[in-house]
Amino acid sequence: MRLRGCFRDPTPAVVQAARALDQAVSAHLAGDRERAAGLFAQANDPEVRAWLESLWGKGSPYVSVSKLPAVPEAVRVPARMPTTAQKRALHARDGFHCRFCGVPVVRPEVRKLAAVLYPTEVTWGKTNASQHAGFQALWAQYDHVVPHSCGGTNELDNLVVTCAGCNFGKMSYRLEELGLLDPREFGPVTSEWDGLERFLACAPNNSSKPTPLRGAA
Numbered sequence: 001m002r003l004r005g006c007f008r009d010p011t012p013a014v015v016q017a018a019r020a021l022d023q024a025v026s027a028h029l030a031g032d033r034e035r036a037a038g039l040f041a042q043a044n045d046p047e048v049r050a051w052l053e054s055l056w057g058k059g060s061p062y063v064s065v066s067k068l069p070a071v072p073e074a075v076r077v078p079a080r081m082p083t084t085a086q087k088r089a090l091h092a093r094d095g096f097h098c099r100f101c102g103v104p105v106v107r108p109e110v111r112k113l114a115a116v117l118y119p120t121e122v123t124w125g126k127t128n129a130s131q132h133a134g135f136q137a138l139w140a141q142y143d144h145v146v147p148h149s150c151g152g153t154n155e156l157d158n159l160v161v162t163c164a165g166c167n168f169g170k171m172s173y174r175l176e177e178l179g180l181l182d183p184r185e186f187g188p189v190t191s192e193w194d195g196l197e198r199f200l201a202c203a204p205n206n207s208s209k210p211t212p213l214r215g216a217a
Contacts, residue, residue: 003181006101007055007062007169013047017134018104018193025199028117040114040121043134052137053128055165063169065177071150079148082159090142090161091213096195098163099183100170104193105140105163107213113203139164140195145184147172160184 024039055062082090096105114122114135122132143162146152149172160183162170175182197212 003179005181005183005186006098006166007060007178007180008051008101008165010101010103011047011051013045014051014103014137017043017045017048018138021106021134021138021196022193024114025196028202029198037118037121040118040132040134044121044123044132045134048137049128049133052133052165055169057168060169063178065173066179068174068177076148076151077153080154082142082154086156086159087142088213089156090159091140091195093156094161094188095190096140096193096197097161097189097191098166099143099160099186099188100162100166100180102189103163103165104138104191104195105161106135106138106196107140110196110199111135111139113199117202136164141167143167143170145175145182147174150174157184161188 020039020043024036024043027033027036027039054060097103098105111122111124111132115124115132122135124131124135128136141162141164143160143166144152144154145158145160152158170178170180195213200212
């Protein structure tokens with residue numbers, strides 16, 4: 001099996017959706033809500049949803065698995081999702097890009113604020129089809145490179161920032177089973193993308209106001 005960096009490279013539509021979301025946030029911060037609304041709507045692109053859904057599930061044409069023998073349960077550690085402090089450290093190290101495919105990512109806190117301020121353009125229902133395609137594809141997630149089921153730990157050196165597509169495509173398999181290169185052997189993408197964290201300055205001024213994370217520039 002030829003090793004590759006990710007399951008499927010982001011399509012031009014995904015790149016354009018990220019650009020539209022970035023411009024939407026800038027327009028909102030500049031006080032141009034009409035332009036912001038239009039750009040948020042533009043990022044809800046069916047082509048972006050098609051790219052993401054092509055990576056989901058066992059039936060994905062881009063995800064092939066060559067299963068290896070199971071790891072004995074005696075060497076497994078209890079599963080634990082990253083804490084807030086760990087997520088902060090991960091974004092400080094990895095920035096706001098998927099460590100597999102390099103797509104820009106956005107934390108749920110940013111998307112939730114966009115849905116509050118632009119409920120018509122940024123929808124987030126219970127089904128995939130009812131969720132905003134741009135925010136769904138760029139959804140920041142966190143992957144255990146070596147899965148818990150294979151003896152992976154919860155330490156930062158076994159965690160990387162990922163997009164939804166790469167995380168759902170990888171599921172609980174090992175890199176060797178998927179023919180993926182280890183993303184930790186390559187440096188994170190560096191760019192001016194800030195994960196749209198600057199948008200959180202618009203959150204209601206109360207005790208539940210989200211705190212922006214500072215990632216690598």
